[in-house]
Amino acid sequence: MHKQENTPVADELKNLSPDMFAPATESSMVDNEKIAAPSLSFIQDSWRRLKKNKAAVVSLFVLIIMIILTVAAPIVAPHDPNVQTVEFASLPPKIPGIGIDGLNGTQKVGENRVDKYAEKNVPEDQYYILGTDSLGRDLLSRILYGTRVSLIIAFVAALFDLTIGVTYGLVSGWCGGRIDNFMQRVLEVLSGVPNLVVVILMLLVLKPGITSIIIALAITGWISMARVVRAQTLKLKNQEYILAARTLGESPLKIAFKHLIPNLSGVIIIQTMFSIPSAIFFEAFLSFIGIGIPAPTASLGTLINDGYKTFRFLPHLMWYPAAVICILMISFNLLADGLRDAFDPKMKD
Amino acid sequence: MKSYAKFLGKRVLYMLLTLFLIASITFFLMKLLPGTPYSNQDKLSEEQIYIMNEQYGLNEPVPVQYLVYIGGLLQGDLGVSFQFSNTPVTKLLSTRIGPSLQLGIQAVALGTILGIVLGVIAAMYQNTWIDTLATFSAILGRSIPNFVIAVLLQLIFGVYLQWFPIALWDGGFSSSVLPTLALAISPLADSARFIRTEMVDVLSSDYVELARAKGLSRWTVAFKHGVRNALIPLVTILGPMAVGLMTGSMVVENIYAIPGIGEQFVKSIMTNDYPTIMGVTILYSAMLVFIILVVDILYGVIDPRIRVSTEGGDK
Numbered sequence: 001m002h003k004q005e006n007t008p009v010a011d012e013l014k015n016l017s018p019d020m021f022a023p024a025t026e027s028s029m030v031d032n033e034k035i036a037a038p039s040l041s042f043i044q045d046s047w048r049r050l051k052k053n054k055a056a057v058v059s060l061f062v063l064i065i066m067i068i069l070t071v072a073a074p075i076v077a078p079h080d081p082n083v084q085t086v087e088f089a090s091l092p093p094k095i096p097g098i099g100i101d102g103l104n105g106t107q108k109v110g111e112n113r114v115d116k117y118a119e120k121n122v123p124e125d126q127y128y129i130l131g132t133d134s135l136g137r138d139l140l141s142r143i144l145y146g147t148r149v150s151l152i153i154a155f156v157a158a159l160f161d162l163t164i165g166v167t168y169g170l171v172s173g174w175c176g177g178r179i180d181n182f183m184q185r186v187l188e189v190l191s192g193v194p195n196l197v198v199v200i201l202m203l204l205v206l207k208p209g210i211t212s213i214i215i216a217l218a219i220t221g222w223i224s225m226a227r228v229v230r231a232q233t234l235k236l237k238n239q240e241y242i243l244a245a246r247t248l249g250e251s252p253l254k255i256a257f258k259h260l261i262p263n264l265s266g267v268i269i270i271q272t273m274f275s276i277p278s279a280i281f282f283e284a285f286l287s288f289i290g291i292g293i294p295a296p297t298a299s300l301g302t303l304i305n306d307g308y309k310t311f312r313f314l315p316h317l318m319w320y321p322a323a324v325i326c327i328l329m330i331s332f333n334l335l336a337d338g339l340r341d342a343f344d345p346k347m348k349d
Numbered sequence: 350m351k352s353y354a355k356f357l358g359k360r361v362l363y364m365l366l367t368l369f370l371i372a373s374i375t376f377f378l379m380k381l382l383p384g385t386p387y388s389n390q391d392k393l394s395e396e397q398i399y400i401m402n403e404q405y406g407l408n409e410p411v412p413v414q415y416l417v418y419i420g421g422l423l424q425g426d427l428g429v430s431f432q433f434s435n436t437p438v439t440k441l442l443s444t445r446i447g448p449s450l451q452l453g454i455q456a457v458a459l460g461t462i463l464g465i466v467l468g469v470i471a472a473m474y475q476n477t478w479i480d481t482l483a484t485f486s487a488i489l490g491r492s493i494p495n496f497v498i499a500v501l502l503q504l505i506f507g508v509y510l511q512w513f514p515i516a517l518w519d520g521g522f523s524s525s526v527l528p529t530l531a532l533a534i535s536p537l538a539d540s541a542r543f544i545r546t547e548m549v550d551v552l553s554s555d556y557v558e559l560a561r562a563k564g565l566s567r568w569t570v571a572f573k574h575g576v577r578n579a580l581i582p583l584v585t586i587l588g589p590m591a592v593g594l595m596t597g598s599m600v601v602e603n604i605y606a607i608p609g610i611g612e613q614f615v616k617s618i619m620t621n622d623y624p625t626i627m628g629v630t631i632l633y634s635a636m637l638v639f640i641i642l643v644v645d646i647l648y649g650v651i652d653p654r655i656r657v658s659t660e661g662g663d664k
Contacts (some may be wrong), residue, residue, distance in 0.1 A: 055485075090597075138542055185363070192638040194369035196596045197630045200618065201378050281494055288496050289615050307499060308604075312508070322497045329492035337488065 036129060038156035049342040050346045056338020059331035068147040079138035080159050082296045093131040093316055128326050131316050146298035153213055154279040160218030161275050165225025171258055173343025174318055180278040195220035208294050208348060225271045232264050266343035277329045284325055360645055364638045370636040376418055379623045380411055409637035428624035448518060449609035453594050455529040460536030468544025473571055475549055490538030496600040499531035503604060516606040528605045535593050539586055547579035581651050588641045595633050
């Protein structure tokens with residue numbers, strides 16, 4: 001069997017002529033040593049992995065669009081969110097050219113559909129895409145501005161979490177010994193306090209408003225970040241390159257910024273991405289129970305709370321802001337999940 | 350074993366320290382609060398206010414008030430409510446703890462059981478559409494705020510289908526269905542996600558492969574060998590779960606008009622009822638700290654490896 005297979009090859013070998021060979025060039029030898037694939041930085045590599053996660057990419061797009069819309073709210077919003085036009089109060093949504101019930105300015109009254117816009121003598125060229133609330137304020141504009149407020153709170157609170165948490169974790173992990181021990185005991189005591197209680201107490205003491213919500217969220221949010229950063233710092237600080245930097249007399253501050261933080265960036269970004277949706281939720285929660293953003297400023301939570309009061313008769317006032325907050329939360333969570341898988345392939349299951 | 354007792358003693362000490370700290374911080378924060386407990390202050394003469402302050406012990410210097418409060422706390426006395434007809438806070442809360450506890454336990458039980466099933470299914474069909482669906486629904490559950498879910502359930506099952514009461518509490522089964530469902534969503538999502546990750550790990554371990562090689566069926570292996578081991582780490586998320594339930598109960602109890610702790614807390618916040626706010630704060634913290642302690646102890650009991658590592662470790 002062996003022989004049978006080898007015979008044609010052996011025949012071929014006999015028929016080789018010299019012109020079938022070419023001398024090896026120098027360049028082809030160099031190429032062998034070359035790494036064929038382009039070398040990727042940490043960010044490029046993660047981005048490549050993130051792109052494979054369709055849900056995360058879609059979420060990223062949704063978020064980018066939402067952020068652009070809310071940043072541009074003063075330009076995009078069709079009406080002033082706080083101007084009350086009482087004569088046009090409680091109008092249902094109306095999009096010109098669309099005849100579907102619920103979007104054409106009609107509302108069920110008893111058994112019949114009534115054109116509310118005609119009833120209230122709204123000029124033909126004036127319409128409210130998502131309707132108006134009980135004070136005649138345009139819901140779409142309020143949602144745009146409200147999302148803006150919610151996002152500002154979430155981003156600033158996350159930024160505080162990041163700064164406090166990373167600093168605390170780095171100092172605790174880097175110093176080690178007695179300082180670390182003490183700082184960890186403090187964390188242990190703090191983590192026994194339900195954050196909800198702290199947030200509510202802070203809001204009672206401070207005047208309700210955007211700033212106090214941010215402060216309240218920042219005070220409670222950094223603990224898990226500090227834990228994660230400390231654990232990673234403990235792992236990293238015994239690595240050779242850190243030892244080298246220390247031996248060469250680099251200052252701890254420079255080591256932290258040049259060596260530790262870049263290597264921690266993955267966990268920091270993931271942790272921050274998870275703290276944003278939780279801040280959005282907390283703001284909405286506080287506003288929903290009535291101690292959040294004071295009127296007339298809109299946030300997603302206050303809009304849902306206002307809508308809930310009349311949701312049997314004007315359901316759109318509750319469902320549209322509720323839908324926006326759900327989309328926002330789902331997108332952030334999906335993106336955070338995707339980022340976690342992208343930054344740490346070992347953690348991926 | 351001796352060092353384990355030492356470890357436990359330390360934990361209890363931290364627990365008490367945490368509680369003391371919370372009680373103190375709450376007390377001083379309450380002293381900073383604007384407004385007075387008297388709702389009709391304009392109509393009261395200074396003398397009347399003085400007499401009422403005297404009655405509540407508010408004329409004493411703050412440090413004395415603090416000592417009195419901590420002293421009362423040690424005897425289980427949380428003071429007297431300013432708003433709700435002078436009822437002692439302890440009494441006010443003890444009548445309300447029943448419904449909250451019932452809902453909380455039902456929600457955790459329902460949520461974790463469904464979550465475990467969902468998580469195991471997702472792990473068994475890892476990387477198929479079933480897994481994607483299960484994972485996505487877990488993310489939905491985590492993302493949609495509980496007050497939105499509560500209102501949605503109320504609208505669908507209360508208003509349109511009229512299967513359950515819209516907002517009523519009679520302690521019976523049917524009035525607890527909707528609030529339990531609304532509260533169960535987040536434990537469900539959390540545990541599903543957690544179990545999936547653990548199960549994927551467990552299913553690829555050597556002993557599971559051995560069990561498969563012996564000829565046991567996939568599902569027998571999953572439930573007899575897999576779930577047991579995946580369940581252990583689930584204990585660790587009991588603490589965060591409890592916090593989630595406390596937060597959730599505040600809105601859910603309000604939406605469904607349930608006379609529980611959460612509803613009382615919101616009402617007290619609105620009316621500047623300091624002693625009740627402090628009482629609930631301390632009650633919530635005590636519950637959380639206690640759960641964390643129980644989790645620590647349970648964890649050592651269920652998985653002896655962890656106990657060994659805390660004994661051998663430097664902490």
